[in-house]
Amino acid sequence: xxxxxxxxxxxxxxxxxxxxxxxxxxxxxxxxxxxxxxxxxxxxxxxxxxxxxxxxxxxxxxxxxxxxxxxxxxxxxxxxxxxxxxxxxxxxxxxxxxxxxxxxxxxxxxxxxxxxxxxxxxxxxxxxxxxxxxxxxx
Amino acid sequence: xxxxxxxxxxxxxxxxxxxxxxxxxxxxxxxxxxxxxxxxxxxxxxxxxxxxxxxxxxxxxxxxxxxxxxxxxxxxxxxxxxxxxxxxxxxxxxxxxxxxxxxxxxxxxxxxxxxxxxxxxxxxxxxxxxxxxxxxxxxxxxxxxxxxxxxxxxxxxxxxxxxxxxx
Numbered sequence: 001x002x003x004x005x006x007x008x009x010x011x012x013x014x015x016x017x018x019x020x021x022x023x024x025x026x027x028x029x030x031x032x033x034x035x036x037x038x039x040x041x042x043x044x045x046x047x048x049x050x051x052x053x054x055x056x057x058x059x060x061x062x063x064x065x066x067x068x069x070x071x072x073x074x075x076x077x078x079x080x081x082x083x084x085x086x087x088x089x090x091x092x093x094x095x096x097x098x099x100x101x102x103x104x105x106x107x108x109x110x111x112x113x114x115x116x117x118x119x120x121x122x123x124x125x126x127x128x129x130x131x132x133x134x135x136x137x138x
Numbered sequence: 139x140x141x142x143x144x145x146x147x148x149x150x151x152x153x154x155x156x157x158x159x160x161x162x163x164x165x166x167x168x169x170x171x172x173x174x175x176x177x178x179x180x181x182x183x184x185x186x187x188x189x190x191x192x193x194x195x196x197x198x199x200x201x202x203x204x205x206x207x208x209x210x211x212x213x214x215x216x217x218x219x220x221x222x223x224x225x226x227x228x229x230x231x232x233x234x235x236x237x238x239x240x241x242x243x244x245x246x247x248x249x250x251x252x253x254x255x256x257x258x259x260x261x262x263x264x265x266x267x268x269x270x271x272x273x274x275x276x277x278x279x280x281x282x283x284x285x286x287x288x289x290x291x292x293x294x295x296x297x298x299x300x301x302x303x304x305x
Binding site for chain 1: 187202204219220222227229231232233234235236237238239240242243256257258259260261262263266267275305
């Protein structure tokens with residue numbers, strides 16, 4: 001599932017040719033990298049593209065495959081190691097994890113106090129000129 | 139139709155990619171940390187909302203390179219079993235390109251699934267830093283348990299690997 005999430009960090013450079021190839025094209029400062037500082041829960045993700053106008057990224061999200069839980073009768077406050085077990089997540093649980101990630105992302109996008117990207121106007125102008133070139137295969 | 143098909147078959151295919159840059163770093167993470175007693179794990183305190191840089195490489199990419207990277211780590215947390223705060227992040231060229239799921243509770247010996255990985259790809263050129271970090275999403279500092287294997291040799295496995303093709 002693809003969702004949009006806010007990004008933060010400092011833009012060091014934008015390469016239009018590389019954007020046309022990968023949909024990203026941007027380089028961040030190693031001391032303040034461009035990143036997604038939103039905990040999306042029990043999912044993993046990979047970056048698909050970056051939107052320098054809106055300070056957002058499009059990411060492909062996948063749910064964690066395992067669920068960790070206690071055996072029946074275990075004390076939740078201090079379970080023994082063999083009372084903590086893992087099992088494959090059901091399809092319903094995977095869908096719930098994706099839905100929760102989507103809600104968390106939407107909440108973060110609408111947060112007025114969120115930290116924006118630090119970038120130069122020329123980075124945005126350059127992005128606006130080539131944003132229609134985003135590769136469709138991504 | 140037959141002629142058309144034969145024409146296509148006779149065309150010389152030139153889509154084979156050329157090899158590009160690559161890099162690999164694995165082993166014990168950097169920074170100041172140590173064993174926890176005589177157990178087979180080390181411990182590192184990671185600040186609230188902070189990244190702990192575990193492995194870094196700086197390959198040089200040709201222009202027009204498309205790079206694929208993977209970052210992985212082996213460990214867990216020593217908080218209550220249902221606490222979730224640590225994830226692996228992969229950075230390439232100063233941009234986070236992927237993130238893993240949560241690391242599990244270290245004492246969760248039944249599942250033995252301490253490895254978490256993140257992978258992604260992007261276009262890169264020039265000398266670029268690629269790194270694997272452990273991120274703490276909690277609002278307070280948390281201790282990350284580094285899986286060391288047994289014995290004093292230990293492994294402390296964190297890894298970042300990148301390969302690229304010119305296209």
